[in-house]
Amino acid sequence: MKRILYKIINKLGYNIQSKKTKREELLRPLTKYSHLNNFNIIILAQNYILNLENKYRDFEIKNHEQGFMVSFSNLNIYIESLEEFHILNEVFINDDYHYTTTKKSILIDIGCNIGITSLFFSTFSYIEKIIAFEPVTITYEQAKLNFQLNTKICKVDAIKNVGLGKHKREEKFLFDRNVKGNTGIRGKLSPSYSKNKSAKEISVNINEASSEILEIINQNSPLKVIVKMDCEGAEYEILESLKETGVIDEIDVLLMEWHDKGTEMIEKILEESGFEYFSKRFSSISGIIYAYKSVK
Secondary structure, eight states: OHHHHHHHHHHTTOOOOOHHHHHHHHHGGGGGGTTSTTHHHHHHTHHHHHHHHHHOTTOEEEEETTEEEEEETTEEEEEOSHHHHHHHIIIIISOTTOOOOSSOEEEEEESOTTSHHHHHHHTSTTEEEEEEEOOOHHHHHHHHHHHHTTTTTOOEEEEESOEEESSOEEEEEEEOGGGGGGOSTTGGGSTTTTTOSSOEEEEEEEEEHHHHHHHHHHHTTTSEEEEEEOOTTTHHHHHHHHHHHTGGGGOSEEEEEEESSOSHHHHHHHHHTTEEEEEEEEETTEEEEEEEEOOO
């Protein structure tokens, strides 16, 4: 009976495939990676991987420690999770931080996570030096490893195992190594942590943003100053600190993600400080703002 039904349906021009066949077709582009440990992550990251393969013909993934060594365009990046494949896609495919200039610059990377954005900026000739900040020790160690894996390209002069904020203090974060990039003061406001039963509480050190950034600027004059901020909720207090101390006047470009509280306060400070800007919304609770001082 089943065969008769299949024949009738096929004659009508329809094609029936089993769930197994559909799954096999979906996974076919990933066959070359089937030997990898944690292949389930590869399956979930399929779209990101295919995007990277299409752009970089030398793209490779190998087993490494608890995760994967991803290699392309002379870069080697150690990643452990689906989220980190997502960040690779954001940075190298979507070009979320693709800023160019003819002026020699220093990048201050606030919330460098595992170092992907710092490595992306290291490929640009206008970048002379990068100073990075990452408060979570496990994440900081992974970033250090990624910088060490790319000594011929990496322009990170220093990475500090601290976060930045309005005041120096010790802070408590929720942490899950599968979602390192969503770790910060926003805590359970992040969808990655709102119902996360695997998260644990950790302590991190926060330094005053203005004093840290001003010291970097003073030591690297006359380089143009680019500040990249992706610090999971701390962006508001950091920007307030920079405005109140006048340090924001020494910054040329701000590339910053915002979370939960919208853009009104950020836009007000940027306008008062002489920045022009445009933005891109990721969702109702997050987005990115690109701000720059206009040259007259």
